[in-house]
Amino acid sequence: xxxxxxxxxxxxxxxxxxxxxxxxxxxxxxxxxxxxxxxxxxxxxxxxxxxxxxxxxxxxxxxxxxxxxxxxxxxxxxxxxxxxxxxxxxxxxxxxxxxxxxxxxxxxxxxxxxxxxxxxxxxxxxxxxxxxxxxxxxxxxxxxxxxxxxxxxxxxx
Amino acid sequence: xxxxxxxxxxxxxxxxxxxxxxxxxxxxxxxxxxxxxxxxxxxxxxxxxxxxxxxxxxxxxxxxxxxxxxxxxxxxxxxxxxxxxxxxxxxxxxxxxxxxxxxxxxxxxxxxxxxxxxxxxxxxxxxxxxxxxxxxxxxxxxxxxxxxxxxxxxxxx
Numbered sequence: 001x002x003x004x005x006x007x008x009x010x011x012x013x014x015x016x017x018x019x020x021x022x023x024x025x026x027x028x029x030x031x032x033x034x035x036x037x038x039x040x041x042x043x044x045x046x047x048x049x050x051x052x053x054x055x056x057x058x059x060x061x062x063x064x065x066x067x068x069x070x071x072x073x074x075x076x077x078x079x080x081x082x083x084x085x086x087x088x089x090x091x092x093x094x095x096x097x098x099x100x101x102x103x104x105x106x107x108x109x110x111x112x113x114x115x116x117x118x119x120x121x122x123x124x125x126x127x128x129x130x131x132x133x134x135x136x137x138x139x140x141x142x143x144x145x146x147x148x149x150x151x152x153x154x155x156x157x
Numbered sequence: 158x159x160x161x162x163x164x165x166x167x168x169x170x171x172x173x174x175x176x177x178x179x180x181x182x183x184x185x186x187x188x189x190x191x192x193x194x195x196x197x198x199x200x201x202x203x204x205x206x207x208x209x210x211x212x213x214x215x216x217x218x219x220x221x222x223x224x225x226x227x228x229x230x231x232x233x234x235x236x237x238x239x240x241x242x243x244x245x246x247x248x249x250x251x252x253x254x255x256x257x258x259x260x261x262x263x264x265x266x267x268x269x270x271x272x273x274x275x276x277x278x279x280x281x282x283x284x285x286x287x288x289x290x291x292x293x294x295x296x297x298x299x300x301x302x303x304x305x306x307x308x309x310x311x312x313x314x
Contacts, residue, residue, distance in 0.1 A: 020231045051229040072207040074177045135308040139301040151292040
């Protein structure tokens with residue numbers, strides 16, 4: 001199967017949103033996706049884009065993507081955060097995830113940042129094994145903390 | 158004690174770096190800080206700044222800061238990430254952390270994002286209790302993953 005990894009364009013947005021929804025189902029949070037096509041278009045493809053994405057394209061269309069953006073570490077300076085690495089269920093186990101991840105690492109090298117980072121679910125041992133093969137470190141002593149806007153509104157005068 | 162919370166300016170950079178180094182000691186990684194004054198100046202105060210910071214100022218100078226930047230969630234759209242919330246050791250327990258954190262939440266409201274997020278060390282129960290009082294959720298099923306540039310270089314042809 002011929003797979004091409006390339007930067008995402010505006011035309012890919014509907015398929016990108018489908019992949020995002022598929023990942024939310026896999027991560028057992030099918031109703032968590034609030035983002036819309038319009039927002040993805042505006043946020044990722046206008047001036048000062050909030051993210052970039054690599055897509056894996058076959059003759060059947062987009063079958064996977066790696067979506068990332070810059071962050072800032074007060075220890076390491078600019079870093080790159082891999083927000084999503086997604087391969088369509090029907091195409092898993094065919095090396096597309098590896099291709100996408102390695103293209104992402106090439107991008108990290110090209111940008112010359114000191115670190116790249118992302119998160120993984122503790123029960124997703126396949127993913128943990130995959131990342132460790134590349135020498136990535138799994139940090140088990142940090143917790144993510146989140147607060148949504150409704151909670152902030154409720155707790156402030 | 159009079160404390161003023163305000164946006165950081167270029168003049169605050171030396172004191173900001175001191176606070177960053179103090180936090181690294183507290184987090185048991187005193188040698189992890191590679192970032193320099195020059196980088197902080199360039200990355201945070203030029204065009205398209207990679208971060209913003211609020212500082213807490215008293216007549217003795219800067220005694221704390223909240224440093225944050227935008228991220229992008231493919232579920233929630235633009236989010237704000239609180240990278241560091243630091244109060245100088247000598248000034249802890251005086252309500253400055255609360256002032257800084259609440260000013261950060263005001264900023265989150267103002268920006269109209271759906272979510273704010275940050276990380277906490279699993280042994281830092283004081284911080285966990287503090288955040289939970291505001292209704293924040295501690296996510297214990299995600300691990301951070303990191304890879305540094307040397308490791309990427311070593312593993313690629």
